[in-house]
Amino acid sequence: MRIKSLFFITIAILIFNSCVIGQDMKTDSQDIEQFKDKLASKVAELQKKDEKAFSGFVTEINGKEISFKTNDNETFIAEIDDVLTKFYSLITGVKKEIQLEDINKDTYIIVTGPINGKIITANNIYIDTHYLSDSGIINEVNSTDYSIKVSLIENESLTVDIETSTKKYSINPESFKLETIGFSKIKSGDTIHFIYEKTNSSKAEKRYSAEKIIIIPQEYFSK
Amino acid sequence: MKKEIIYAISFGVLLGLIVAVIIVLILRPSNKQKTLPSNTKTTLKPNQIKNNYYPLEITQPSDKQISTTKEIVIKGKVEPGSMIVIDSPYSEKIVKNSKQDFQIDFPLMLGENLISIKAYINKNQTIPQIKTLSVYYFEEE
Numbered sequence: 005m006r007i008k009s010l011f012f013i014t015i016a017i018l019i020f021n022s023c024v025i026g027q028d029m030k031t032d033s034q035d036i037e038q039f040k041d042k043l044a045s046k047v048a049e050l051q052k053k054d055e056k057a058f059s060g061f062v063t064e065i066n067g068k069e070i071s072f073k074t075n076d077n078e079t080f081i082a083e084i085d086d087v088l089t090k091f092y093s094l095i096t097g098v099k100k101e102i103q104l105e106d107i108n109k110d111t112y113i114i115v116t117g118p119i120n121g122k123i124i125t126a127n128n129i130y131i132d133t134h135y136l137s138d139s140g141i142i143n144e145v146n147s148t149d150y151s152i153k154v155s156l157i158e159n160e161s162l163t164v165d166i167e168t169s170t171k172k173y174s175i176n177p178e179s180f181k182l183e184t185i186g187f188s189k190i191k192s193g194d195t196i197h198f199i200y201e202k203t204n205s206s207k208a209e210k211r212y213s214a215e216k217i218i219i220i221p222q223e224y225f226s227k
Numbered sequence: 228m229k230k231e232i233i234y235a236i237s238f239g240v241l242l243g244l245i246v247a248v249i250i251v252l253i254l255r256p257s258n259k260q261k262t263l264p265s266n267t268k269t270t271l272k273p274n275q276i277k278n279n280y281y282p283l284e285i286t287q288p289s290d291k292q293i294s295t296t297k298e299i300v301i302k303g304k305v306e307p308g309s310m311i312v313i314d315s316p317y318s319e320k321i322v323k324n325s326k327q328d329f330q331i332d333f334p335l336m337l338g339e340n341l342i343s344i345k346a347y348i349n350k351n352q353t354i355p356q357i358k359t360l361s362v363y364y365f366e367e368e
Contacts, residue, residue, distance in 0.1 A: 006277075055292075055293045056289075056291040056292060056293060057291055057293050057339075057363040058291065059361065059363075091250035097336065097337060099337060099338070099366065103303055114338060114339055114363060116363075116365070128365070130338060131364075132338040132339050133316075134302075134339070135316045135341045136341065137314070137343040137359065139343075139345065139355065141353065142281050157357075159249060159355055166317065173319065175310075175312070175321055180310060180321050180322070181321065182319060182321060188260065195353050197312065197314060197343070197345065199314065199315075199316050199341070199343075215316055216314070216316065216319070218312065218314055218319060220312075220347070224350065224352045225350050225351070225353055226350075
C-alpha cells in the first residue's frame with residue numbers, strides 16, 4: 005500500500021515537473037517550491053513510517069560487524085560505519101552516547117538502519133533492557149519466599165518471584181479498573197499476566213523475577 | 228453325511244459364536260474404567276478457547292515499528308464484549324469493548340516496548356487471545 009503511495013507520489017512529481025516546463029514562465033516559482041517541499045516531506049514521512057528496528061543478544065563482535073540473535077532465533081549482522089554509526093545506551097531510561105567498546109557478547113541491542121537480507125547498515129545501535137511477558141494460572145502461592153507457581157498457557161509451569169520492586173495490579177471485576185495490591189491478595193486459581201527481564205544467561209531457568217504482574221481474580225470468571 | 232451330524236456341527240458353531248460375543252462384551256472395559264485416576268495433587272489449568280469467535284486482530288502498529296512520538300494508537304478488531312488487557316513494562320490499560328473495532332492510545336518508553344494485547348472474549352474462558360509486538364520509540368533527532 006505504502007509502496008503504491010510512494011510510486012504515485014513519484015509519478016505525480018514527474019508529471020507535475022513536466023507540466024511546469026510547458027507552462028508559462030511567469031508561473032510563481034515560490035508556489036512550486038512549496039509544493040515540492042510538501043511532497044518531499046510527505047515521501048520522507050511515509051519512508052519513516054515503514055522504518056523498522058531489529059533487536060537481539062550479541063553473539064559475536066568481529067571488527068566492524070556485530071552479529072546478534074533475535075528472539076525468533078534469527079541472526080542478523082549490523083555493519084558499523086566509523087562516521088555514520090552512533091551508539092547509545094537506554095538502560096537508565098535516558099539516551100546516553102556510548103562507544104562501540106561498551107558493547108559486549110550477550111548485550112541486548114537494538115539496531116536501526118537500511119536492511120539488505122540479514123545485513124543492516126547500522127545508523128544507530130542502542131543498548132537496552134530486554135523484557136518478556138507471559139500469562140497463566142496461579143497454582144501455588146508461597147508466602148515464605150514470596151514466589152508463585154504459574155501454569156502457563158503452553159502447559160509449562162514456572163516460578164515467578166515477587167520482589168518489593170514488582171509492580172502489582174489487580175483488575176476490579178466490576179469496574180475493570182486496575183488496583184494496586186499487596187502479595188497477600190494473590191490467590192491460587194487467579195489468572196496472571198507478568199513481565200520479566202530476560203538476560204541471555206537465564207536461558208534454561210524456569211524462575212524469573214517479575215517486573216510487573218496483573219492479576220485477574222477468579223471471581224471475574226465465576227460470575 | 229447324516230442330517231443329524233450337520234445339525235450338530237451347525238449348532239456347535241452357533242453356540243461357540245454366541246459364547247464368544249458374550250465374553251467379548253463382558254471383558255471390554257467401560258468408558259469409566261478407561262480413564263486413569265488423576266494425580267492426587269490437582270493442577271489448575273486454563274480453560275481452552277472454543278471456536279466461532281472473532282479472532283483478535285491488530286491493524287496498527289506493526290511489529291518492530293519505529294515511532295518518533297511518545298504515544299501510539301493501537302487499533303484492531305475483537306469479539307464484541309471482550310475485555311482487552313494491554314500491558315508493557317511501562318504502561319497498562321484495561322478496556323471493556325462493546326464493539327468489534329477498538330482504538331486505544333498507549334504511551335511508550337524510550338527504546339523497545341514489548342506490548343502484549345490480550346482479549347478475554349467471555350467469562351467462561353480463562354485463556355485469552357494474545358498478540359505481542361515490539362514497538363521502538365526513539366526521539367526525533
